Amino acid sequence: MASIPRRERYSSVALSGGAKMATESDQRDRGFDHTEIEPAWQEAWAEADVFRIPDDAEDPAYVLAMFPYTSGNLHMGHVRNYTITDAFARFERMRGEEVLHPMGWDSFGLPAENAAEERDTNPRDWTLSCIDSMREQLTRMGFGYDWEREVATCDPDYYRWNQWLFERFHEEGLVERQGAELNWCPSCETVLADEQVEGEDELCWRCDTPIETREMDQWFLSITDYAEELYEALDDLEGWPNNVREMQRNWIGKQEGASVAFEIPGYGEVDIFTTRLDTIYGATYFSLAPGHPVAQEIAEKNDEVAEYVEMAAAADEDELDVTSGVFTGEYAINPATGEEIPVYVADYVLTDIGTGALYAVPAHDDRDHEFATAHDIPIQQVVEPTEDADIDPEEIDIQEAAYTEDGVLVNSGEFDGLTSEEARERFVEEFDGEHRTEYNLRDWGISRQRYWGTPIPMVWCDDCGAVPVPEEDLPVELPEFVHTTGNPLDAAEDWKHVSCPECGADAVRETDTMDTFIGSSWYFLRYVSPGLEDAPFDSERASDWMPVDQYVGGIEHAVMHLLYARFFTKVLDDVDLLDGIREPFENLTNQGMVLGEDGNKMSKSRGNGVSPQRIIDEYGADTARLFIMEAAQPEKEFAWSGEGVRSAHDFLQNLYTLAVEYETGEVTTADGGSDDDAAIAEYVAREIEATVASATAEYEDFRFNHALQAVRELVSLLRRYREVTVVDPETFEDGLVTATKLLAPVAPHVGEEIWDELGNDGLLVEAVWPVAETPEGHILERRLIEDTREDVRDIIETVGIEDPAEITLAVASAWKHQVADVARDAENVVPAVMQNEELQRYGEEAADYAKELAGRGHVEEFLSPDREQAALDRAAWLIEREFDADVTVLAAEDAPDDLASKAEPGRPAIDIAE
C-alpha cells in the first residue's frame, strides 16, 4: 500500500531541490499521498468486510446518524455528522463491541419532483442517481457502513411497509379522516403539518414560502393519543440535550387546568377551559372564538356578530387588533356568583385552544385586561398577593394592570382567604367542573398532494367509503411520473381507477401521498432486517438491538422527526411489533453548524461555502475528518479555517514521517542505555499510559477534540524524546502504535498506513483499542514537574541568569511531608503537629512550618519524598533540554542543609549555578 520508502524520496528531492525552494508537491512526496492511500484502504476494508454486522449479533452498539435527504450533494454538515458517528463506531469496534452502523436514504420528497421538471427526467431516476453519487462521496470520506443494510425510503420494498403500517395504525383506530383548516404551501402545492411551518412568519420548512390556509379533508395519525406519554417520558430521556426536550415539551404544550360549564340562556351550556379557576369570581365577561359553534349560532340571528365572524375568518393572522371583538347581546351565568356577564365574540380567543370559549378575568389576565379596558368592561379584583410575597397588596392597582400571580382570594364570597392553589382544587367540585389536561399538540396530518411519496393505500368507493387496500395487494406502487401542473397521481387515470376491494364496484384510489416523515419514523428499525419480506422488521431482533445507543443529527429535527419517531416506536410497541421498547433513541447529540471562514453560516449568496469534495481532493478525507473533530466538541458550532485544515494535514504527515523514520532506522535506538536514558524511557512510558487513559475517557464522552489534543501531545513528546537521546525501541514503538490507534477512529486511512509501515499484521480498523489506567500519582507528578519547571524559568528570568550551567533540585525532607500529612486532616494544625511525638523532635522548625500551612487554610495532596524524587529524575531531561544545563536531583539527606531547608512538599528547593 505504501509506495516508495521515504529515504529514496527524500534523496530525490535533495538531488533536484538544490538551493531553490521545495515546491509543495515535493513536500508532499516526503509523506503519504492521500490520493493513493485512501482509496486503497477503503478497498481493503470492503474486501475484509469489516463493517458488516451479522444478524445473530447480540445487542450490538447501535450508532446511527440521521440519514440524509437525497439532494445529490454531501455538504459540510453531513461530513461533520457522519464523521462523528463513524469515529464513534470505529472506537467501539476497536474496543471489541459489535457495532451496527448503517446508512440509508431519505429519498422521497418534493425537491426530486422539481429537479425532474427542470432536467426533463423523473423523480425516480433523479433520486437513484443522487443516491449513487452520495454513496460514492460517503465512501470517499472513508465512512464505514454496513452497506448490506442500506435502505431507501423511495424503494417499493421499503414504502410498502409505510403502507402496511398505515393500515395497522388504521386498525388500531389511530388513523382519522378529518376536515380541517390546513397549512398550504402555494409553492410546494401541498399541505403541511403544523411542525413543518416555521417561525412567526409561518414559512414552509422546505422552501420558506409563506403559508396560506386551506380547508381540506385529510388523513391524520392520532399522535395526540400519545401526547401524555410523549410529554412525560421526556423527563427520563437523560441522554438527550435539554434544549431538545424543552422544545418537545413546548410543542406538546401540556396544560393542567379545569373545565367548567357556563349557561348562556337560549344556547345551553358552554364549556370553558381554564388554568386559573381560582379567579372565577372575577369573571366580568365571557368570550367566544369566532369559530365556536355558539358564536356561529348567535351569528345567524345577529348581523353584527355575523359580520364580525366573517371578517375574523377572512382576516390574516395579525390583521385584527388584540382588542377586536363584538358584544353579542347575550349574557352568560357565572356559576360561582350567579351573575350575568356579557358574552363577546373576540378574535383573541382561538378556536383550537382549550374549548374555544373562556370566561375573562381582566383583573388577573393581561389580554383580558386590555380587552376590558377597550370595551369599558368592569374590572374586579379577586386575588391579592400573599403576605410573604414581595409586593405590597396596597401597591396593586388592577385598574392599571392585571395582577397575574397566584395569591390569596378576596371578593370571592365564602372562599376569601383561600390560596389560589387551594381554590383551584376546591372550585372544581364546588362548581361542578372537572380536572382537565389540554395539549397544544395536534394530530399529524400526513396527506400530501404530491407525486414523490408513499401512496396512501386507500380506495374511495361510492358505497363503501374509504376502504384500505388489502394487505396482499401491497405495495400500491407509484405510477409512471407525468409532467403536469397538479398532482401527477390525479392525472394517472389507469392507475387511479380500480374496483372497490370490498364490493367490487368502480372506485378510485386515494391520490394523496404520505408525508415523507413517515418514512423516517421507523427506518432505524428497518436496518435491523432490511430485506425482510413479510414484515417491516424482525421484531425479536429489533427488540434486542434497539434502542439506538447513539443518535447524531441536526437540531432542525428536534421536533418533527424526533417526535414522530418516538410516536411510532410507542405505537409499534403497543401493537407488539416491539417488545418493551418505548423510546427509539437512548442518547442524542445534535451536531453544531459548520460556519464559513468568515464566521457566518455557509451559503451560496455569501460565497463562503467549502465543498467537501474539494477538501478531499486537496488534503484527503483524513485531514477533513481530523480538522472537523479537532475544531470543537460535536454539539458546538465552529468556523471553517484554512489554517486549521493545514495544521491537521501537517500533523498527519508528521506522524507518518516519524513512523517511517523509525522504521527505516533514522531514529537512533539503543536497548537498555544509561540510567538516565532508562529514566527518560520510563517517563515516556508513563505518559503513554496516561494518554491512553485520558483519550479513552474523552472518546466515551464524545469530546473528541480533547482526545485528539492528548494524542497530539503524545506525538510531540515522542518527537522530543527522539531528539534528546537514543530511544528505547520498545517504548518508542509503543508510543507510535498507541498514537496511531488513538487516532484511528478519526484518521483511519493514515492510521492503516502507519500500522502497516510499522509491520503490524491485519488491519488497524480491527486492532484492539489500548487499555491503560492513568499511572498512580500521575496528576500530582505532572503538577510537580510543571511547577518546578516554571519556578526554574521564573528564577532564571527574574535574576537574569545568562547561561545556567548546573541546576540542583532537592526534595523536602520526610518530616516536612509528615507535617503536611498531619496538617491536612487536623482541625487545629499547630497543636496537632506539635503533639505528634515523631515531629516534636524538629521543634521550632516543625512548628514554623505548621504555622505556615495553617495560614494557607488548605493543605494539598503531595507525593511522598521518594516518589517526588523519582518523578523529578524521570523528568530531569526536560529541564536539561530546556535550559541546556546539568540537572541533579537530590534527596533531602544528600543535599546541603541550607538548600534542603528551603524545600517543601510538592516544591523542591532549586539552586542554579552559572
Add this chain to the structure above:
RNA sequence: GCGAGGGUGGCUGAGCGGCCAAAGGCGGCGGGCUUAAGACCCGCUCCCGAAGGGGUCCAGGGGUUCGAAUCCCCUCCCUCGCACCA
C-alpha cells in the same frame, strides 16, 4: 412575554468550590535547528519584582464560605425555541 442555554485573557475555548493568572489552539514577540524557507523544537504574551514573591482578574452588583471563574440572589447583554395557549 414564557422557556432553555450562555457571557472566561488579543481572538477562540476548556475549567464549574481549594492544586486557577486560569488547559489547548490561533494570532503576536523572541530564540533554537537550517546555506535558506517550510516543518519541527524552546520560551514569552495582565501589572510590579535582581531566587521561585506580590498585586489585580473570569459581564456588573450583592451574598454564602476559612476559601468562588466555579454555589445562591438581583441587573444587564447574547443565542436558540415557543408564543394572541385561556
